[in-house]
Amino acid sequence: MRHMSKLLMSAAVVGLMATSFSAVRAATPPDTLVEAWQIDDVISLDPAEIFEFSSSEIAGNTYERLINYDPKDVSKIFGEVAESWTVSPDGKTFTFKIRPGKKFNSGNPLTAEDVVFSLQRAVILDKSPAFIIGQFGLTKDNAKDKIKLAGPMEVSVELDKAYAPTFVLYCMTSTVASVVDKKLLLQNEKDGDMGYAWLKTHYAGSGPYAIRDWKANEVIVLERNPNYEKKTPLARVIIRHIKETATQRLLLEKGDVDIARNLNPEELAAVAKNPDIKVENGPKGTIYYLGLNQKNPNLAKPEVREAMKWLVDYAAITDTIMKNKGEVHQSFLPKGFLGELNENPYKLDVAKAKELLAKAGLKDGFTVTMDTRSTPEITGIAQAIQQTMAQAGIKIEIIPGDSKQTLTKYRARQHDIYIGNWGADYQDPNTNADTFAANDDNSDTAKAKPLAWRNAWDPGPLTAKTRAAVLEPDAAKRAAMYKELQKAVLADGPFVTFLQQIEVIALRKNVDGVIIGPSFDMNSVAQATKK
Amino acid sequence: MASATLNQGGGHVGALRLFLTRAIKFGLVLATTLLGLVAVTFFIGRIVPIDPVLAVVGDRAPPAVYDRARKELGLDRPLIEQFVIYVKKAATGDFGNSVLTTNPVMSDILTTFPATLELATLGTLIGTLIGIPLGVLAAVKRGSWIDQLVRLLGLVGYSVPIFWLGLMGLLLFYAKLGWVEGPGRLDVTYSYMYTPVTNIVLLDTLMQGQMDAFWNALSHIALPACLLGYFSLAYISRMTRSFMLNELAQEYVIAARVKGLSEMRVIWRHALRNAAVPLVTVIALSYANLLEGSVLTETVFAWPGLGQYITNSLQNADMNAVLGGTLVIGAVFVLLNLVSDILYHLLDPRTR
Numbered sequence: 001m002r003h004m005s006k007l008l009m010s011a012a013v014v015g016l017m018a019t020s021f022s023a024v025r026a027a028t029p030p031d032t033l034v035e036a037w038q039i040d041d042v043i044s045l046d047p048a049e050i051f052e053f054s055s056s057e058i059a060g061n062t063y064e065r066l067i068n069y070d071p072k073d074v075s076k077i078f079g080e081v082a083e084s085w086t087v088s089p090d091g092k093t094f095t096f097k098i099r100p101g102k103k104f105n106s107g108n109p110l111t112a113e114d115v116v117f118s119l120q121r122a123v124i125l126d127k128s129p130a131f132i133i134g135q136f137g138l139t140k141d142n143a144k145d146k147i148k149l150a151g152p153m154e155v156s157v158e159l160d161k162a163y164a165p166t167f168v169l170y171c172m173t174s175t176v177a178s179v180v181d182k183k184l185l186l187q188n189e190k191d192g193d194m195g196y197a198w199l200k201t202h203y204a205g206s207g208p209y210a211i212r213d214w215k216a217n218e219v220i221v222l223e224r225n226p227n228y229e230k231k232t233p234l235a236r237v238i239i240r241h242i243k244e245t246a247t248q249r250l251l252l253e254k255g256d257v258d259i260a261r262n263l264n265p266e267e268l269a270a271v272a273k274n275p276d277i278k279v280e281n282g283p284k285g286t287i288y289y290l291g292l293n294q295k296n297p298n299l300a301k302p303e304v305r306e307a308m309k310w311l312v313d314y315a316a317i318t319d320t321i322m323k324n325k326g327e328v329h330q331s332f333l334p335k336g337f338l339g340e341l342n343e344n345p346y347k348l349d350v351a352k353a354k355e356l357l358a359k360a361g362l363k364d365g366f367t368v369t370m371d372t373r374s375t376p377e378i379t380g381i382a383q384a385i386q387q388t389m390a391q392a393g394i395k396i397e398i399i400p401g402d403s404k405q406t407l408t409k410y411r412a413r414q415h416d417i418y419i420g421n422w423g424a425d426y427q428d429p430n431t432n433a434d435t436f437a438a439n440d441d442n443s444d445t446a447k448a449k450p451l452a453w454r455n456a457w458d459p460g461p462l463t464a465k466t467r468a469a470v471l472e473p474d475a476a477k478r479a480a481m482y483k484e485l486q487k488a489v490l491a492d493g494p495f496v497t498f499l500q501q502i503e504v505i506a507l508r509k510n511v512d513g514v515i516i517g518p519s520f521d522m523n524s525v526a527q528a529t530k531k
Numbered sequence: 532m533a534s535a536t537l538n539q540g541g542g543h544v545g546a547l548r549l550f551l552t553r554a555i556k557f558g559l560v561l562a563t564t565l566l567g568l569v570a571v572t573f574f575i576g577r578i579v580p581i582d583p584v585l586a587v588v589g590d591r592a593p594p595a596v597y598d599r600a601r602k603e604l605g606l607d608r609p610l611i612e613q614f615v616i617y618v619k620k621a622a623t624g625d626f627g628n629s630v631l632t633t634n635p636v637m638s639d640i641l642t643t644f645p646a647t648l649e650l651a652t653l654g655t656l657i658g659t660l661i662g663i664p665l666g667v668l669a670a671v672k673r674g675s676w677i678d679q680l681v682r683l684l685g686l687v688g689y690s691v692p693i694f695w696l697g698l699m700g701l702l703l704f705y706a707k708l709g710w711v712e713g714p715g716r717l718d719v720t721y722s723y724m725y726t727p728v729t730n731i732v733l734l735d736t737l738m739q740g741q742m743d744a745f746w747n748a749l750s751h752i753a754l755p756a757c758l759l760g761y762f763s764l765a766y767i768s769r770m771t772r773s774f775m776l777n778e779l780a781q782e783y784v785i786a787a788r789v790k791g792l793s794e795m796r797v798i799w800r801h802a803l804r805n806a807a808v809p810l811v812t813v814i815a816l817s818y819a820n821l822l823e824g825s826v827l828t829e830t831v832f833a834w835p836g837l838g839q840y841i842t843n844s845l846q847n848a849d850m851n852a853v854l855g856g857t858l859v860i861g862a863v864f865v866l867l868n869l870v871s872d873i874l875y876h877l878l879d880p881r882t883r
Contacts, residue, residue: 029720032719043631126595128588128589128592130593131592131596216634219719219722240833241833241835242833247701247831250702250705256713403846404847411582411585425591447594448594
């Protein structure tokens with residue numbers, strides 16, 4: 001009752017003041033797609049620097065890459081800017097033939113020179129994603145010798161070892177291998193920066209859409225690129241930064257946006273009942289896991305590690321807190337990768353866990369902390385896990401924190417348990433194997449900080465196996481190696497992997513053709529239409 | 532005759548000297564306040580257990596990239612040295628670049644602060660114009676149903692979480708009734724119809740004669756401004772009431788009544804005039820509060836203001852942006868203090 005009167009009172013006051021505005025309302029323009037989306041992670045529009053979720057997706061819709069793959073079947077690799085490619089007999093040199101007749105948004109023709117420039121530039125600028133192509137032995141100093149023009153429309157890339165062709169090609173599908181407009185960038189070059197300062201906030205690509213405007217934390221505007229072969233049905237896409245999810249829902253239901261990107265499970269359930277709205281989803285390459293720090297003597301016991309894997313109610317998490325947003329997944333490679341292992345051997349089994357704990361000499365359990373990011377989703381999952389662990393006497397104390405704060409602690413190995421998610425950096429299985437199953441230096445002063453290192457785990461022979469897998473030329477043998485690695489980590493690793501993310505978007509019924517790909521850079525609105 | 536002129540001249544010189552000393556004093560106050568503010572924010576920012584390099588290169592960067600970024604940020608130098616470098620640069624107006632938006636912090640502030648200024652000014656106007664009469668009314672009719680109603684109104688405005696009121700307001704006036712436009716400052720269709728000059732959308736559109744865009748912007752700002760207005764109204768009406776009660780009990784009010792002045796005149800000309808002196812401070816403080824940026828309101832209404840900017844920067848350890856924003860707010864507080872001092876001076880002859 002008190003709430004009711006409060007609501008009426010406040011409504012009356014605001015109402016008094018608002019009566020004079022009765023604006024004419026229009027839905028979004030028919031040739032424009034408007035999205036409500038949290039885009040505050042965007043820090044650059046330069047494909048050589050882009051590594052965040054939102055900007056990856058923008059790059060995927062505005063740039064073309066050398067190689068790409070079918071979002072519905074990741075094993076189907078095809079040339080995008082490349083027409084075809086060959087590998088030298090020693091397996092070290094890849095030669096790409098460039099598709100003729102392509103043009104940038106600027107009107108400049110796309111040639112082999114642009115491809116050479118783009119790849120060299122990514123390696124030389126050496127921003128966060130540069131290692132994806134740099135890991136083949138390409139460095140600032142040798143990029144100009146190793147990445148070369150091999151003919152008028154041919155580019156050759158020389159690697160330091162005979163890597164598995166699948167590994168090399170999958171890496172070339174990353175946004176960091178996007179082709180940029182050399183002529184345009186050199187016109188805007190400052191102090192030999194290869195156009196870096198300029199491209200941070202501008203556009204120099206050949207993809208379906210061109211980036212017309214970016215106002216940080218406010219809006220990104222994409223416009224049809226008239227020079228792209230398969231013209232986009234829509235003239236433009238406007239992405240509005242709407243931080244509050246409840247506000248996203250209101251805008252969607254009102255028709256002021258066509259797509260809402262960040263609704264939570266309750267909001268999704270509510271909008272699904274609206275006849276004007278539909279919900280679509282697709283699995284993403286991000287997995288959720290608990291990292292068990294091996295510096296904690298209890299967590300370092302193999303029986304305890306295994307017991308904890310029996311103390312998560314996997315099904316309950318994906319049915320409630322993560323309903324529509326995740327499915328049970330326990331191995332470190334997400335579904336949709338070469339070598340995926342779709343086995344989920346663990347389920348909630350308190351008796352078995354108790355047995356294991358007794359074997360470890362911890363019959364009465366123990367107390368341990370868990371660093372948890374204060375988002376509703378992660379907090380919810382943490383509480384669910386806290387509850388099931390308690391059934392076997394493991395008392396978890398949740399330490400809430402801001403995301404960057406918990407991450408800083410995790411990277412310093414100062415946690416007990418860290419609840420995290422890990423998205424693949426590129427579409428090759430090495431991306432996750434390299435971090436979950438390999439650790440070249442487990443000392444405190446190590447330079448590289450893979451997840452195995454962050455949890456102070458020395459995977460022993462698995463590191464060598466991971467290194468060998470990137471050199472295996474036979475795709476089937478290579479897949480088998482990754483399966484073996486996953487089984488080993490599943491059995492004994494310090495990771496309790498519990499789900500794979502599903503990305504869900506809510507759209508107005510009249511919107512069609514939006515593709516939710518296996519990675520963020522494969523989400524596409526290029527062929528989206530509005531009726 | 533001669534001495535009179537001399538005296539007058541002396542008066543001028545005296546006034547000038549007074550003005551100068553005051554100006555220098557104010558400059559000193561401003562400088563020390565801001566320096567203190569920078570020092571506190573800077574060192575807290577460095578103690579906070581968040582790695583600022585992560586904001587620049589992300590979690591996945593290889594060690595070499597990480598180290599280079601750390602060096603570029605100057606984080607490898609001693610803390611004191613970092614501070615001195617920062618202050619030196621800030622003194623010349625260079626607050627560095629924001630990591631998150633890649634723009635110079637100054638240019639970010641010049642776009643986000645006007646958004647907050649626009650909202651806070653409208654909110655304070657609404658709060659003052661309605662809050663003061665309500666407070667006066669409540670004081671005059673003390674104990675009556677009007678007084679109770681005003682009290683209830685104030686209580687609701689002060690105690691109900693503002694984001695909840697905001698969401699409810701959106702649900703009712705935007706989603707259900709369609710009286711106002713939704714979140715954001717302007718419909719996208721209008722946002723390219725004018726050139727941002729002051730970045731205060733209402734002012735820019737009006738000056739450039741884009742009336743359609745102006746009405747659209749007004750309809751967008753109506754709800755959040757009313758909400759903030761209500762919030763400050765709650766405070767201002769309560770304070771007005773108590774100041775007025777105090778004045779109405781004074782002897783001069785009885786004297787005025789005995790003199791036969793009309794009740795209207797006694798209340799509005801005599802009592803309120805005296806109550807206005809402390810009220811100036813209340814209004815200035817409430818204005819300053821809104822200028823700090825109402826993070827929650829800005830979030831609910833997708834309003835790209837200073838509050839959201841600083842909060843977001845803080846969460847990402849984007850220290851340049853946080854420091855720049857804090858300095859602006861500090862300067863605003865000092866300036867508003869100055870303005871209310873001047874108003875005091877004008878309203879209260881005893882302080883002259």
